[in-house]
Amino acid sequence: MENTQAKQPLLPLIFCVLFIGVVLSCSVFFLTHTFIQPSGAESEQCYDGSAIEGDSFFARFRRAVYQNESLLSFISECEYRVLNTVNSSDVLVGKEDFLFATDDPETGYSYLQDYIGKATFTEEESAAILAELQRRRAFYEQKGAEYLLVVLPNAQTVYSEYMPGYLGNIHPDTRLAVLERYLKQNGYASFVNPTEELERHKSDGVLYNNTENSLNARGLYYVYLSICSRFDNEVLQHITPISRARLSFFEHRTAGKDIARRVGLSDVVQNRTVSLSGDTQLRYRYLFNTGLCSKTVKMDYSMDQIDSPSLLLQFTGTWERSQIEPFFSNTFTTVTYQTNLEQNDAIYERATPSVVIQFLYENELSLLLPQ
Amino acid sequence: MQLSGALFLFLFLPLSFLLALPVPRAWRPAALALLSALWYVLANWHNPWGMTLVAVLVLLTSLLALHPARKGKRAWLALGVGLPLGILVAARTVIEYTALPFVYPMGLGFLTLGAISVAVDAYRGDTERRPVPETAGYLLFFPALTMGPVLRHKDFVAAPRTVCFSLSDFCLGIRLYMAGFIKRLVAAATLYRALEQILGYADSLPLIALLFLLPFAYFFFYFFVSGSSDLARGVSAMYGVRTQDELSMLTATSPDRMLTGALGSLHAYLTDYVGTPLRRLCGRAGQPIAALATVALTVLFFRTRAELLLLALPLLLSAVLSARGAHAQRRITRILLCVLSAILCAGLMLALLFDTPFSLFSLFGAPLSESAHFLYYVFGSVSSTRYLILSTCLLVCYLIATRLAPHTKRGRSRLRTAALLAEWILLFVGFALALLYFMPQFPQYADHLAPSPLILGGA
Numbered sequence: 001m002e003n004t005q006a007k008q009p010l011l012p013l014i015f016c017v018l019f020i021g022v023v024l025s026c027s028v029f030f031l032t033h034t035f036i037q038p039s040g041a042e043s044e045q046c047y048d049g050s051a052i053e054g055d056s057f058f059a060r061f062r063r064a065v066y067q068n069e070s071l072l073s074f075i076s077e078c079e080y081r082v083l084n085t086v087n088s089s090d091v092l093v094g095k096e097d098f099l100f101a102t103d104d105p106e107t108g109y110s111y112l113q114d115y116i117g118k119a120t121f122t123e124e125e126s127a128a129i130l131a132e133l134q135r136r137r138a139f140y141e142q143k144g145a146e147y148l149l150v151v152l153p154n155a156q157t158v159y160s161e162y163m164p165g166y167l168g169n170i171h172p173d174t175r176l177a178v179l180e181r182y183l184k185q186n187g188y189a190s191f192v193n194p195t196e197e198l199e200r201h202k203s204d205g206v207l208y209n210n211t212e213n214s215l216n217a218r219g220l221y222y223v224y225l226s227i228c229s230r231f232d233n234e235v236l237q238h239i240t241p242i243s244r245a246r247l248s249f250f251e252h253r254t255a256g257k258d259i260a261r262r263v264g265l266s267d268v269v270q271n272r273t274v275s276l277s278g279d280t281q282l283r284y285r286y287l288f289n290t291g292l293c294s295k296t297v298k299m300d301y302s303m304d305q306i307d308s309p310s311l312l313l314q315f316t317g318t319w320e321r322s323q324i325e326p327f328f329s330n331t332f333t334t335v336t337y338q339t340n341l342e343q344n345d346a347i348y349e350r351a352t353p354s355v356v357i358q359f360l361y362e363n364e365l366s367l368l369l370p371q
Numbered sequence: 372m373q374l375s376g377a378l379f380l381f382l383f384l385p386l387s388f389l390l391a392l393p394v395p396r397a398w399r400p401a402a403l404a405l406l407s408a409l410w411y412v413l414a415n416w417h418n419p420w421g422m423t424l425v426a427v428l429v430l431l432t433s434l435l436a437l438h439p440a441r442k443g444k445r446a447w448l449a450l451g452v453g454l455p456l457g458i459l460v461a462a463r464t465v466i467e468y469t470a471l472p473f474v475y476p477m478g479l480g481f482l483t484l485g486a487i488s489v490a491v492d493a494y495r496g497d498t499e500r501r502p503v504p505e506t507a508g509y510l511l512f513f514p515a516l517t518m519g520p521v522l523r524h525k526d527f528v529a530a531p532r533t534v535c536f537s538l539s540d541f542c543l544g545i546r547l548y549m550a551g552f553i554k555r556l557v558a559a560a561t562l563y564r565a566l567e568q569i570l571g572y573a574d575s576l577p578l579i580a581l582l583f584l585l586p587f588a589y590f591f592f593y594f595f596v597s598g599s600s601d602l603a604r605g606v607s608a609m610y611g612v613r614t615q616d617e618l619s620m621l622t623a624t625s626p627d628r629m630l631t632g633a634l635g636s637l638h639a640y641l642t643d644y645v646g647t648p649l650r651r652l653c654g655r656a657g658q659p660i661a662a663l664a665t666v667a668l669t670v671l672f673f674r675t676r677a678e679l680l681l682l683a684l685p686l687l688l689s690a691v692l693s694a695r696g697a698h699a700q701r702r703i704t705r706i707l708l709c710v711l712s713a714i715l716c717a718g719l720m721l722a723l724l725f726d727t728p729f730s731l732f733s734l735f736g737a738p739l740s741e742s743a744h745f746l747y748y749v750f751g752s753v754s755s756t757r758y759l760i761l762s763t764c765l766l767v768c769y770l771i772a773t774r775l776a777p778h779t780k781r782g783r784s785r786l787r788t789a790a791l792l793a794e795w796i797l798l799f800v801g802f803a804l805a806l807l808y809f810m811p812q813f814p815q816y817a818d819h820l821a822p823s824p825l826i827l828g829g830a
Contacts, residue, residue, distance in 0.1 A: 011788070011791055012542035012543075012545075012546065012794060012795065013538070013542065014795075015542075015545070015546075015795045015798070015799050016541065016542050016545045018799055019545050019549065019712075019802070021797070022802075022803055022806065023380060023384065023385065024385060026380075026381055026384055026806065027381040027382065029380075030377070030381055046811070046814045047811055047812045047813075047814070048812070048813070048814060048815060050814065050815065052814070058378060060383075061377070061378065061382065062377060062378065062814070062818070063382070065377040065811065065814075066377065066811055066814040068811065071807065071811045072811060073814060074807075074808075075808055075811060078808065083757040083758070083761070084445055084757070085757055087812075089568065089571070166750075290717075370444065
């Protein structure tokens, strides 16, 4: 081969010139970045998660190369668009622009292990959760209120068909499925799993944020419906759940949410945000709003609605609380929203609820275990 | 400052050529020595004590080469060999057994071999009195200082050194550099990342996963070693020093030649300096003893790790068979040796990826019944799998182009030119891709000697 090249010196020469051109161009580009350091040109960390420390010339030059924001964005975008993958073992790329987290760093929960049935609850854990739920129910019954736990399923539970094909179908022994079976076997009924309701209405449009493990306004509407369907006829005489025909949802693209941000793709993978359209009538007002908790009262309730149950809704986050508020507040005469699950006497006294509903995501089920 | 790193490629390489180009021909060896010293200082600026030690070793060896003994040659040889060995052992002892804040100087192992080569070649009369800058330039010759190949003093002295003014050498150097860069930063780095990711599931993997992991590890080893060698040879050629083809690790394409190929230059070095005298003394037994010495030195270089003894088996077997003559030529023996070498080589690489010795086989504990689904899951969720497929496609294209070119010798010249053009285009595109897409992905890999688990003391 080398002899062949020797006979044809022009070809190697051309590529040598190209080589020199590429290397010198990169040298000038990175040196410029080292000296000028334009704002936003440097990422906080390298592609592999490490960070180059120090303020020497060499450290700054290495940062200009390995923490170059435009290069790293280019790599991330190419990976996502060409290879359909992302630079993180914590995130899976699904179909239809869905991104799924594999782990929850806050709770230590593994979405993936749960999905493939390798992180299920043991008999002892299920029993411990049942005992905890019974304790909570007894606590609120003693105060004169009913208790209901609503578990919001993970995005991959409802949209398992969007998960990567190599994972197969969702395992029948996920934590939520095992817990639901256990609670049913033991006759515990104050528990709502809206998975089936959500699956039934997938044709209505996307129900989850595709870049975050959270329900959008449309999904939360169906959660609201499944909760309403749990009330007995006596309650249903006093309330009228909002029908789907009266609502219109507005779907628009926004910057990628939590999971997209985690892998630096918030500009590439946009979130399909679904919210209630602006012409939705909000026929309620706030009695108070302290941030931690707020109470609404329906403005034009009729006399037969005055006996509708007063609700205390407890959430672990603010997103679901803000999205679900129009549905409940337009239905029930008084609704109090609390952005944690604490048994707070002061809030309870201001809410004077007849029903306490706690919302928990599937990935937060371990919060029910004794700490 | 590794040859595949950003500092070398974007700063040192262009600037060194700018400095070296105007230097008159007669001063080029000195210029090369100065460049090598500059490279060493830049690469070790955080390790002043290590640099001092290396400076002492280089100075003393250069002075010895300047004044070869006329009388008392054996004592002179003992000093020439004992001094670098003593410094190496002292540095190792301080690192291993004391808590002194001493950092092992980069390339001390190669420097020691070089210093011994200076003494032995001078003792044998293969080299004559050499000026200090030339000997220092040889000892600190930076392209070969971190990953080899091991250069012998007499070969270095005999090599024509024109420092970058030979166009054909420069073109060859760039071609080798691009090939080495692609091998290290596209093939080896991706394979390494895939191995690391898959081994993250090690406690849930069934033993059958070794069927996949061993080939990955084998090819990682091959691309890492041959890529590093190509980089070193490429940079050497760019500066006008052609290393001998026999030192090329590129030739080690078949598994049975992998070990001797990977350590080819060391093997040649030991055969020359240890094996040949021993053969004179012990007959055929000299060769196995030389092989044993290769293994012992390798273990010493990479700090004691029990799995490294895996290297010894095929090397010794090969040496014993070749000592027995005709048996080694049998095809079945060669095939068996080939398979054994490949498995042991890959096993060694896998074993080195774990922190503790011999933890490899205790980890694959999952039952076989769950293997199919789980393997699919592991390989599917590892993002590097896609890179592996991509780099395999590129590699196949490149191999087709390189294999096609010699076969077109008998054909029309247009076809030959087309094959050559395809090879250069693939090399250049691969290099540009590696530069802009793969290099930023592997900062630790590009700028360091080897991935951290494989740095077991460094040479």
